[in-house]
Amino acid sequence: MPNPHAGSWTPALILSLVAAGTILSLSMGLRQSLGLFMEPMVRGTGITVATFGFAMAIQNLAWGIGQPFMGALCDRFGGRIVVIIASVLYCAGLYLTATGNTIGLYFGGGLLIGLAVAGTSHGVLVGIVSRLATPAVRATAISILAAVGSLGTFVIAPVAQTMIDGSSWQFSMGGLALLAASMAAVTLLFRRGRGETPATAPSQQVDARRAIAEALANRTFVITTMAFFACGFQLIFIATHLPNFVGICGLPPSVGAQAIALIGICNAVGTLVAGYLCQRWGNRNVLALIYLLRTASIAVFFVLPVSVETTLVFAAAMGFLWLSVVPPVSGLINGLFGACCRMPATHGLTPSADGLGAWRGSRAV
Known part of the structure; x- marks a missing residue:
């Protein structure tokens, strides 16, 4: 029978969207603020820039x-337990990073935080929201999630820099660990949609090997994944090295924090605009335009003299284009492989997505 909630914003969707947005905002804010710790760690512990950069590469x-x-x-246990595990990994990773030694940085700041972000970013959270949202509101819901997910950077980066300047980088990292722990509590807001059937139904079982084979045989999926390699390089390089780069150019550390914060706030606007444009121009056209504008922004920044003004304008431009790839990429993947599979009846959360849902956003954006 027809779903009475089709095309509507149900309470389950709204609460889960609030929870997913908060978790994504905290996770991305914490991750994208780590570049602020490079300079004080290099100065205070003897860790080199190359060591810090390699740890971020591992991450x-x-x-x-x-x-x-x-x-x-x-898919197996539900989203709540995944976020809780990731929250614990985040805290452990920040603690080991704060020890200030190379092994702690590689294992904590690299491996553990990387796994934690995997469990608290788009690959899991977009699937949760997509499953609860009807097709009529799904694109809007995903755009809102991606936009809200960047707001944490706008707050966390300046606060982290203030704590570094006022106390120490270890104290600041301890504050970030408390924020990471709070993600586990936010999972209490997750809700389950009406009329969902258990994932154990035979018609819902998806073999992982078949799903991967189907994805790799799809030309559009392969090209989108290859483009994400360049996407991840651009964004992670900027988040990790921009604060130290502007310091080398003689600008105060606060400029780096302001640039990261500006990326966060402009990303919120850019993602919503991208979601709107996808509905008018199509996902492929919007995605191609985003990559083209990113490349042009980076080229112009390196040609112009580095100053406070050029740095902040560059940060605003990159922020506008930062996670704006999420709506078109999610739209492409949903169009190719469908939305989401069913959730386990014994858990209060929807799994990440269909058998290919783990691939959605599987490259760090």
Whole structure:
């Protein structure tokens, strides 16, 4: 029979969207503020820039590789337990990073935080929201989630820099660990949609190997995934090295924090605009335009002299284009493989997505 809630914003969707947005905002805000710690760690512990950068590279790989496994856990046990586990990993990773030694940085700031971000970012959270949203509101809901997810950076980056300047980088990292722990409590807001059937139904079982084979055989999926490699390089490089780069150019550390914060607030606007444009121009056209504008922004920034003004304008431009890839990419993947599979009846959350849901956003954006 027809769903009476079709096309509507149900209480389950609204509460789950609030929870997912808060978790994503905290997770991305914490992750994108880590570049602020490079300079004080290099100065105070003897860790080199190359060591810090390599740890962030490990983190990015763990983030990308970990998402299919986090998606599988989400399919089997529900999203709440995945976020709670990721929250614990986040706290442990920040604690080990705060020890100030190379092994702690590689294992904590690299591996553990990478896995934590995999469990608290788009691959899991977009699936939760997508399953509860009807097709009429799904694109809007995903755009809102991606937009809200960047607001944490606007707050966390300046606060983290203030704590570094006023106390120490270890104290600031301890504050970030408390924020990471709060993500576990936010999962209490997750709700389950009406009329959902158990994931154990035979018609809902999706073999992982078949799903991966189907994805890799799809030309559009392969091209989108390859483009995400460049996407991840651009964004993670900027988040990690921009604060230190502006410091080398003689600008105060506060400029780096302001740039990261500006990226966060402009991202909220850019993602909503991207979601709107996808409905008018199509996902492929919008995605191609985003990548083109990003490339042009980076090229112009490196040609112009580095100043407070050029740095902040560059940050605003990149922020506008930061996670605006999420609506078109999610739209492409949903169009190719469908929305989401059913959730386990014994858990209060929807799994990440269909058998290919773990791939949705599987590259760190």
